[in-house]
Amino acid sequence: MRFIKTKEKGLSENYLELHYDKLDDETKEYISRLDNTLSNIEGTLDDRRISLSVTDVMYFESVDRKTFAYTEKVCVEMRDTLKNLLDNYSEMGFIRISKSSIVNVYKIDHLQGDLNMRVIIFLKNGEKLIMNRGYKKDFFAELEKIRGKNKK
Amino acid sequence: MKLINRKNFISIVCISFTLVVCGKLILEGLMGFTDKNYTMNIFAILGFSIIITAVLALHFYLQKFPLIPVLIGQYLGVVGLTVAFVKITDFIADTETNAMIQMIASVTIPFIISAIVYYIAFFRQVNKANDILSEITSENK
Numbered sequence: 001m002r003f004i005k006t007k008e009k010g011l012s013e014n015y016l017e018l019h020y021d022k023l024d025d026e027t028k029e030y031i032s033r034l035d036n037t038l039s040n041i042e043g044t045l046d047d048r049r050i051s052l053s054v055t056d057v058m059y060f061e062s063v064d065r066k067t068f069a070y071t072e073k074v075c076v077e078m079r080d081t082l083k084n085l086l087d088n089y090s091e092m093g094f095i096r097i098s099k100s101s102i103v104n105v106y107k108i109d110h111l112q113g114d115l116n117m118r119v120i121i122f123l124k125n126g127e128k129l130i131m132n133r134g135y136k137k138d139f140f141a142e143l144e145k146i147r148g149k150n151k152k
Numbered sequence: 153m154k155l156i157n158r159k160n161f162i163s164i165v166c167i168s169f170t171l172v173v174c175g176k177l178i179l180e181g182l183m184g185f186t187d188k189n190y191t192m193n194i195f196a197i198l199g200f201s202i203i204i205t206a207v208l209a210l211h212f213y214l215q216k217f218p219l220i221p222v223l224i225g226q227y228l229g230v231v232g233l234t235v236a237f238v239k240i241t242d243f244i245a246d247t248e249t250n251a252m253i254q255m256i257a258s259v260t261i262p263f264i265i266s267a268i269v270y271y272i273a274f275f276r277q278v279n280k281a282n283d284i285l286s287e288i289t290s291e292n293k
Binding site for chain 1: 215216218219220270271274275277278280281282284285286287288289
């Protein structure tokens with residue numbers, strides 16, 4: 001499969017176009033990955049319904065039985081539960097780090113351990129999240145899994 | 153995940169007991185030392201295997217608490233049980249005058265070594281995770 005990038009001046013929005021004769025396994029795999037990457041979620045911000053790309057979400061957090069999605073700029077209230085979000089988007093790099101938060105691995109800048117063996121997660125926007133010791137093992141296992149998947 | 157549960161508790165105690173007894177016998181053989189209180193010490197090792205396995209089994213339930221207070225609490229728990237164990241043994245049989253100090257040292261030294269190993273393993277794991285993260289991020293750029 002070939003990948004051609006073309007620069008076009010004056011486009012109002014970037015777009016991807018796929019040309020195929022038959023959908024082979026390789027192409028299906030690319031489509032499925034793109035579907036995930038381009039999927040949007042809906043939430044409420046100041047009583048307005050807004051849609052945002054899942055890949056823009058830095059982390060999901062549950063506060064007082066409400067679920068919020070945090071992007072670099074906005075915090076959107078979601079209707080879904082953390083469990084559903086994890087079920088739907090774990091393939092896209094979302095990993096549980098505590099009872100109330102799920103982080104997007106691709107938005108992590110680096111990790112730091114503290115003396116209490118909790119892991120401090122530094123996000124790319126400078127925010128810090130704390131990963132409890134109980135979730136550490138699963139987190140590291142998921143990271144290995146993502147690395148393996150990306151190598152394929 | 154529970155590493156020590158009701159199903160594997162006894163087998164873990166048995167494995168630890170066997171390993172410590174084998175270590176003791178090898179060390180005694182190498183040093184040419186004859187243990188005068190052989191029977192009592194064997195039972196002491198069994199007692200400690202049970203106590204330490206029980207304390208480690210609590211680890212799962214204590215994960216939501218900060219580690220340092222947990223470690224201190226676990227250490228104090230083990231030392232408390234050790235003191236009680238030596239006091240009870242004192243009633244049943246003759247013990248050496250410095251038995252208490254020896255027993256506390258026997259608990260403290262492995263506890264400190266384990267804590268150091270645990271910390272080193274943890275920070276190495278974090279470093280490895282950082283390497284994986286930078287690898288993942290660079291692949292997605």
